[in-house]
Amino acid sequence: MCLNQQILQQYVRFSEFLAVFLGSSYEIVLQKIDRYQSGIIQIYHGEVSNRKIGDPLTDLSLSFIKNKTYIYNDYITSYTGKTFDNKRLVSGTFFIKNEKKELIGMLCINVDKTEDIEVINRLLSLQNISSEWLQQDSFSPKEVDMCSNEEEECLETFTDSLVDLIEKNILIPDYDKRKLSKSEKMAIITHLYRQHLFRMKGSISVVAEKMNMSESSLYRYLSVVKQENQV
Structure with a gap:
């Protein structure tokens, strides 16, 4: 331990x-x-x-x-x-x-x-x-x-629930009713990352589902976000 x-x-x-x-x-x-x-x-x-x-x-x-x-x-x-x-x-x-x-x-x-x-x-x-x-x-x-x-x-x-918390922090209007652009996806993921929401168990699958993208795609975006936000 x-x-x-x-x-x-x-x-x-x-x-x-x-x-x-x-x-x-x-x-x-x-x-x-x-x-x-x-x-x-x-x-x-x-x-x-x-x-x-x-x-x-x-x-x-x-x-x-x-x-x-x-x-x-x-x-x-x-x-x-x-x-x-x-x-x-x-x-x-x-x-x-x-x-x-x-x-x-x-x-x-x-x-x-x-x-x-x-x-x-x-x-x-x-x-x-x-x-x-x-x-x-x-x-x-x-x-x-x-x-x-x-x-x-x-x-x-x-x-x-975790879903409520994530939905509250996705700030782009009607994100779940249309196809998001690459820049919109990056903006959402960057905001969620800066809010430390990806620390939560199950957050990857919830965000991927909400944004209508695969978990592997989300991980690729997240990798870029982490590099851009290194202190």
Whole structure:
């Protein structure tokens, strides 16, 4: 077992402890991060966000990797999340690093605050008070550099599947209703690569199907993209 795996294995046990101690209203998620395959390797109380082992990273987790948030932070706390069935979560992420300070995993805690927010809204409505404060500091990220665009809302979206995440990141309109040009294919694959979506298990087959191309063709495009994006 390599050192990174040994480190992550320790967090598997720690995740179990957190789940037992905090209770079923807290979702505990352990995510593995590497250049070949990233995703959930352990989860407790997954009914909070309706996820399971093997599911992909969220959009915000991917942005942490892309923006290298983990370099200057050991953890991020008190940011909001939204599931596909409109639950409002308050979340925190601890960045797991190896001795070289490389990111190898994330330990995430999510708690469903939907009912609390609804109760507060009802109480405020009785007093005819605006509930705009719910969108302010108490329920927004404390770290201003979590998003690449300062005007972008730092809201974590818990997608239902890898397909949802990939579809969300294919930015060319009607890509699935017509034949894409070579430059369009390159633009899509480049964007997905820069978003680290090819780290996800099964991403190659999903992208190839969505773009109506063979996996071998996709690998050829991806090889060019990797060469052009070498640091």
